[in-house]
Amino acid sequence: MAAADTAAPMLLFTDIDEPGLATREVYERRGGYESLRKALATSPEEVLAQLEASGLRGRGGAGFAMGKKVSFLPKGAMDKYLVCNADESEPGTFKDRELMQKTPHTLIEGIVIASYAAGATRSFIYIRGEYVLQADALDAALAEAREAGYVGEDILGSGHSLSLVVHRGAGAYICGEETGLLDSLEGKRGNPRLKPPFPANQGLYQGPTLINNVETLATVPAIVRIGGEEYAKLGVETSTGTKLVSVSGHVERPGNYEIELGIPSREIIYGLAGGPPEGRGVKCWFPGGSSSPVLTAEDLDLPYDFDTLAKAGSMLGSGAIIVVDDATPILDVAMKTAKFYRHESCGKCTPCREGTNWTVKMLERIDAGEATPMDLEIMASVQEHIIGNCLCVLGDAMAMPIGSMIAKFRPELESHIENRRLQAPTPAGAVA
Amino acid sequence: MSPGGWDVAADLDRPPATVPGPDTKVPADLRAEIEAHMANYPDRRSAALPALAAAQRVHGWCSPEAIRQVASVMRLTPAYLESVASFYDMLETEPVGRHSVYVCTNISCSLRGADDLLADFERAVAADPDVNVRAFECLGACDIAPMASVDGVYVGPLSSQDIPQLLEDVHAGRAVLPERQLARRLVADPHANSREFPEHPAQGAAHGGANLELPTEDPAAATGEEPS
Numbered sequence: 001m002a003a004a005d006t007a008a009p010m011l012l013f014t015d016i017d018e019p020g021l022a023t024r025e026v027y028e029r030r031g032g033y034e035s036l037r038k039a040l041a042t043s044p045e046e047v048l049a050q051l052e053a054s055g056l057r058g059r060g061g062a063g064f065a066m067g068k069k070v071s072f073l074p075k076g077a078m079d080k081y082l083v084c085n086a087d088e089s090e091p092g093t094f095k096d097r098e099l100m101q102k103t104p105h106t107l108i109e110g111i112v113i114a115s116y117a118a119g120a121t122r123s124f125i126y127i128r129g130e131y132v133l134q135a136d137a138l139d140a141a142l143a144e145a146r147e148a149g150y151v152g153e154d155i156l157g158s159g160h161s162l163s164l165v166v167h168r169g170a171g172a173y174i175c176g177e178e179t180g181l182l183d184s185l186e187g188k189r190g191n192p193r194l195k196p197p198f199p200a201n202q203g204l205y206q207g208p209t210l211i212n213n214v215e216t217l218a219t220v221p222a223i224v225r226i227g228g229e230e231y232a233k234l235g236v237e238t239s240t241g242t243k244l245v246s247v248s249g250h251v252e253r254p255g256n257y258e259i260e261l262g263i264p265s266r267e268i269i270y271g272l273a274g275g276p277p278e279g280r281g282v283k284c285w286f287p288g289g290s291s292s293p294v295l296t297a298e299d300l301d302l303p304y305d306f307d308t309l310a311k312a313g314s315m316l317g318s319g320a321i322i323v324v325d326d327a328t329p330i331l332d333v334a335m336k337t338a339k340f341y342r343h344e345s346c347g348k349c350t351p352c353r354e355g356t357n358w359t360v361k362m363l364e365r366i367d368a369g370e371a372t373p374m375d376l377e378i379m380a381s382v383q384e385h386i387i388g389n390c391l392c393v394l395g396d397a398m399a400m401p402i403g404s405m406i407a408k409f410r411p412e413l414e415s416h417i418e419n420r421r422l423q424a425p426t427p428a429g430a431v432a
Numbered sequence: 433m434s435p436g437g438w439d440v441a442a443d444l445d446r447p448p449a450t451v452p453g454p455d456t457k458v459p460a461d462l463r464a465e466i467e468a469h470m471a472n473y474p475d476r477r478s479a480a481l482p483a484l485a486a487a488q489r490v491h492g493w494c495s496p497e498a499i500r501q502v503a504s505v506m507r508l509t510p511a512y513l514e515s516v517a518s519f520y521d522m523l524e525t526e527p528v529g530r531h532s533v534y535v536c537t538n539i540s541c542s543l544r545g546a547d548d549l550l551a552d553f554e555r556a557v558a559a560d561p562d563v564n565v566r567a568f569e570c571l572g573a574c575d576i577a578p579m580a581s582v583d584g585v586y587v588g589p590l591s592s593q594d595i596p597q598l599l600e601d602v603h604a605g606r607a608v609l610p611e612r613q614l615a616r617r618l619v620a621d622p623h624a625n626s627r628e629f630p631e632h633p634a635q636g637a638a639h640g641g642a643n644l645e646l647p648t649e650d651p652a653a654a655t656g657e658e659p660s
Contacts, residue, residue, distance in 0.1 A: 002561070013624035017632070079474075091538045092568035098619060129485070129522045130571050132584035133615055133635065148603050165472045171521030173569060187480035189519040205474055248540035248574030249619075255575040256622020272621070290539050290570075322540055322574070336539045340569055340641070346519075 009234060011242050011260040012215070016102045019419060022137050027105040035221035039113045040158040047117040051220070053228030055240035058089040060085055060176075060213030061289065063306045063319045070118045072200035075209045081209040082120035083185065084111055084163075084217055086127035086134075087169060087176035089192040089342060090289035092320035094276045095244035096214035097217055098256050100127070100134040103218075104141035108164070109219035113224060115162045122163050125183050129170045138166045163239040173344035177392045178211045180346065191348050192392035213318075215244055239305035243319050248274040250280065250325035268308035269323055276354065280325040284408070288317020290337050291397030293404030294324075313404070330409040331416050334402055335363045341398035352395030355386040359402060369424025371417045380406045449510045456504035462490050466505045476506060480516050484523055493524040521568070529564035532601050533557075534581040537567040540574035544589070549578050552592040558601060563602065576614055585635050586614035610634035 020026035039047045052067030073080055084107065088096045100107060111123055127135045141166060145151045153161045167185055174180040175190040182191035182204050203209025219241065223231045232240045239261040245268055248254045254275030259268060269275055269285065276282060284294040293314040301309050306316045324333055340358040362379045365371040383399035390396070406413065454477035467487045483502045484494055491498035494517040503510045517523040535550040550567050555561045571586070573579045579588025582602060587609045593608060601608045613634045620623065
């Protein structure tokens, strides 16, 4: 399908498959590290002003304004930390993987510029342990960057110093949650912390800490290059710029695409990713990873941006679109989702630990023919009691999509209950 | 880690394990690697994950001996390190086969048949103690669903027909299904590349960077050699 009309301005994916782009030589030949020179020639305040003017919102899931986050760090001389969240474990998300593997220097350049704006002198990239190829690419690029004086003491004679360490995780979804990540980076179990204090005040080693997603930081060199105001012209009012979306599930061409925020969701799912296989339609889709409430075929014409999706009762999240076709029972989708969160719940907060477990048990009861329609009420109320009642949003991340499935596919779930009940050897409610 | 889990009572009469003394025997290379990791951080405890991963590469799993060695170098109690090791999916707290096959069974892969793939994998290695096949949460490669991470190398899309060839590659120490590796793929976005680029090279079999890759030789003999 010709998709020329959906061509977005490319900021992150420009010629990303060029051989050798992961090396400093090719990266510099293409103008790499020019943004760093440009930034270091101005004041940190000026760089921060550019970031704020860009309107860039965090690309990891929460969508918080990046410039504002930087400005929350206290001023003055003290050890400040910058942590790049490269844990990317939200199901359906694989955009950071492509960036780190193919253009690791972009991320390193973004980190150095952001550290200059934030006054951070120590930085870490927390990358999930499963991303071996990507961590190796980062380590190799980091060695080159150190050698060239882009990372280390007195970077390019600016007086700004920064250490950078690539830290490999060991497989835990919760370490993508910022405070769980900090505990993990301190060498502990990855349990989330109570907030406040927020990481900007007391984060890593109790010091002020800026935590940003890979894509957010990798966008920083482009913002410095074209200017914050120019960047803000891309996209729509409160969702500026381009965004990497990972499209997966029942589509013909799953993969990563760079889009301008605000284009119709249909253009992403059908135009770019090719839509579901011939003869099938979209039953539902997760617009921002498996933690986002599902939307249906009726929502396909919604513009893909932060505020529109929030208004529609869901969220843009990490930009991971998972498409489920109309041949898939919604119960299977709910079961997969719930089982994942049950496995990954760290167990610290009761509503999440118990709520994820009981949701799976109730779904299994439905499938075993032991449920009654009343179980849907109980299941919905369990979801309501999780949301907002835990230290972090892992529980909410199950409760929101499961709640949305119960609300939007209730007739299907009810007939599933009834069909299974009739097939079961001892139907629920029958006198044994 | 007591293998009995909840069913076996803890021995309360046993004295608590303290930080192992400096006379604990630790392979020189492992000690050097752990110390290098510790030097990276303001607080030495931050090196717990990379240190445990390094010990797992040497010992095959986070065995009591592996934990004791890390504890001795890092000056931590074995209990602390056990608590860490038991939290993370990639740190093995029981002996496993030396090759790992993580089959992603999360939503995007399962929509494309990952559950059947996993079942067929498990059948195929039922009598093969060398290969540790397990279901894994989203590995972040839904574009090649259904997929698996084989000794740290991502391959997909996979079907059950690929299993014999894949296992043969693993046992022969060859690059696994080179034509199906994620490393080779070009970006899906048709607007990203302004001109045609060749595919990327596949990953070799002995990619030393695999942080949690299990040793390729007999653990008893692996006292020094460290993957580069």
